[in-house]
Amino acid sequence: MHIVVLGGGPGGYAAAFEAARAGAQVTLIERERLGGTCLNWGCIPTKTILRSAHIVADTREAAAFGLNAAVASVDVAALRARKERVVDELVGQVEATATRLKVRIVPGAGRLTGPKTVTVALGGGGEETIVGDALILATGSAVFKLPSIDHSLEGVWTSDNAVALTEIPKTIVIIGGGVIGLEFACAYAAFGSVVTVVELMEQVLPGNDKRVVKQTQAALEELGVTFHLGDAVERIERVDGRMSSTLRSGVVLESDIVMSAVGRIPNSAGLGFPEAGIEMDRAAVKVDPYFRTNVEGVYAIGDLIGGMMLAHVAEEEGVIAARNAVAELKGVGAGAHLESVRYDCIPACVYTFPEVAVVGSGRDAAKERGVDVVQATAKFAANGKALGEGESGGFVQVVAENGTGRIVGCQIVGPHAVETIHEIAVAMKHDLTVRQLAETVHAHPTVSEVIRMACADAAGKCGC
Ligand code: FAD
Numbered sequence: 001m002h003i004v005v006l007g008g009g010p011g012g013y014a015a016a017f018e019a020a021r022a023g024a025q026v027t028l029i030e031r032e033r034l035g036g037t038c039l040n041w042g043c044i045p046t047k048t049i050l051r052s053a054h055i056v057a058d059t060r061e062a063a064a065f066g067l068n069a070a071v072a073s074v075d076v077a078a079l080r081a082r083k084e085r086v087v088d089e090l091v092g093q094v095e096a097t098a099t100r101l102k103v104r105i106v107p108g109a110g111r112l113t114g115p116k117t118v119t120v121a122l123g124g125g126g127e128e129t130i131v132g133d134a135l136i137l138a139t140g141s142a143v144f145k146l147p148s149i150d151h152s153l154e155g156v157w158t159s160d161n162a163v164a165l166t167e168i169p170k171t172i173v174i175i176g177g178g179v180i181g182l183e184f185a186c187a188y189a190a191f192g193s194v195v196t197v198v199e200l201m202e203q204v205l206p207g208n209d210k211r212v213v214k215q216t217q218a219a220l221e222e223l224g225v226t227f228h229l230g231d232a233v234e235r236i237e238r239v240d241g242r243m244s245s246t247l248r249s250g251v252v253l254e255s256d257i258v259m260s261a262v263g264r265i266p267n268s269a270g271l272g273f274p275e276a277g278i279e280m281d282r283a284a285v286k287v288d289p290y291f292r293t294n295v296e297g298v299y300a301i302g303d304l305i306g307g308m309m310l311a312h313v314a315e316e317e318g319v320i321a322a323r324n325a326v327a328e329l330k331g332v333g334a335g336a337h338l339e340s341v342r343y344d345c346i347p348a349c350v351y352t353f354p355e356v357a358v359v360g361s362g363r364d365a366a367k368e369r370g371v372d373v374v375q376a377t378a379k380f381a382a383n384g385k386a387l388g389e390g391e392s393g394g395f396v397q398v399v400a401e402n403g404t405g406r407i408v409g410c411q412i413v414g415p416h417a418v419e420t421i422h423e424i425a426v427a428m429k430h431d432l433t434v435r436q437l438a439e440t441v442h443a444h445p446t447v448s449e450v451i452r453m454a455c456a457d458a459a460g461k462c463g464c
Contacts (some may be wrong), residue, residue, distance in 0.1 A: 009036020405464025
């Protein structure tokens with residue numbers, strides 16, 4: 001049983017490792033470093049940079065904590081070196097796991113040349129054609145580039161330039177108020193840059209609950225970030241070594257750098273997918289709930305299939321696709337015991353200051369689907385741990401089904417949100433109720449007590 005995986009990001013390497021653990025012979029093809037966007041240009045570099053930014057922001061508040069301290073300057077080279085050490089460490093661990101599980105790594109760029117056939121332009125020169133019994137496509141995504149912006153212009157960045165950390169710009173215009181745009185806005189503002197965010201929609205973090213959006217925008221404004229909402233950058237020029245961005249409203253913004261953070265696009269161009277008969281939905285590969293494409297024995301996962309473009313989603317899809325491929329190759333497929341992913345209980349996080357974490361539906365989205373829900377909110381302002389830490393802004397908002405108390409969703413803005421959201425994710429995955437969480441003793445003092453308070457309030461409101 002030979003399973004070939006194309007792309008070694010969190011989706012691809014998770015699929016490869018799962019298939020190897022299930023006893024398959026596995027070949028993993030990767031054109032750059034293992035770890036994909038997540039380890040090399042995404043989650044890990046950004047969170048490493050944000051940690052330094054957080055220390056700067058905290059130090060600015062030092063006096064309020066009875067400390068005399070200041071950050072004299074930011075050493076960009078040292079920041080970059082630290083980020084690279086963290087990335088190298090994690091990539092090394094992925095490589096070591098591949099070796100331990102006897103996954104064959106083929107370095108090079110692969111392209112489909114038959115139904116389960118990949119021809120690889122090898123990194124060291126030459127070509128190799130690899131045929132598998134099953135093929136998992138995991139080529140991820142790339143930065144989406146607005147056609148109206150000339151990305152070859154010096155001073156125009158994407159997140160790839162930003163994580164390369166060559167400089168901290170004195171002034172930066174960020175196009176896009178989504179997750180990536182706001183995380184960089186936070187980091188640069190903390191480092192002392194003058195940051196302006198331009199967002200096409202009337203709100204930041206489009207698609208999120210109104211209260212979450214309002215609180216997050218207010219927190220970023222407090223850090224010094226300026227927003228132009230419901231506006232768009234129509235023209236960018238480089239004038240005398242500086243960038244000049246003209247907005248649709250007529251406003252002209254001057255800056256050292258313009259960073260475009262308007263999203264990502266599945267990476268499928270030129271890889272031979274449609275030619276091999278694979279059905280596409282624009283750039284994304286179309287799959288069924290078991291990650292099967294329309295071509296027998298070919299699966300696709302991660303950013304390449306669109307949907308929730310998150311590393312933990314890609315990883316879960318990779319694991320499930322590998323299990324399904326093994327099951328089908330062993331002949332236990334054909335509808336029997338194929339697994340899928342429950343997207344409704346996967347958390348999504350934004351690592352701004354304060355953090356944002358959401359899982360499931362907000363109240364309005366649940367109501368639109370016809371679910372009768374109640375919503376309860378508890379604030380960090382009355383929480384001892386949050387007050388002690390000086391991070392008492394924000395709230396926990398729980399949405400539960402009226403009557404049963406089954407949890408439908410939760411939104412947290414506040415300290416440690418990206419960690420504490422998992423209590424709700426576990427509860428949702430296992431169909432627990434707000435009453436059951438409210439009856440679970442939470443250690444004191446912890447910020448998680450606020451989740452318990454919100455659940456207790458929701459339990460009262462929904463009569464469960
Ligand atoms: P990728 O990670 O993109 O991996 C695809 C791999 O395939 C790459 O290594 C690529 O080199 C390889 N490949 C492509 N084509 C070929 C080919 N022809 N031959 C061989 N190899 C090929 N997600 C989170 O969950 N949390 C975060 O905090 C977070 N932060 C982010 C911050 C930024 C700035 C960015 C850009 C993204 C962030 N993401 C985050 C998203 C996350 O990185 C992606 O969702 C995740 O990496 C997708 O995994 P994947 O395996 O599907 O694809």
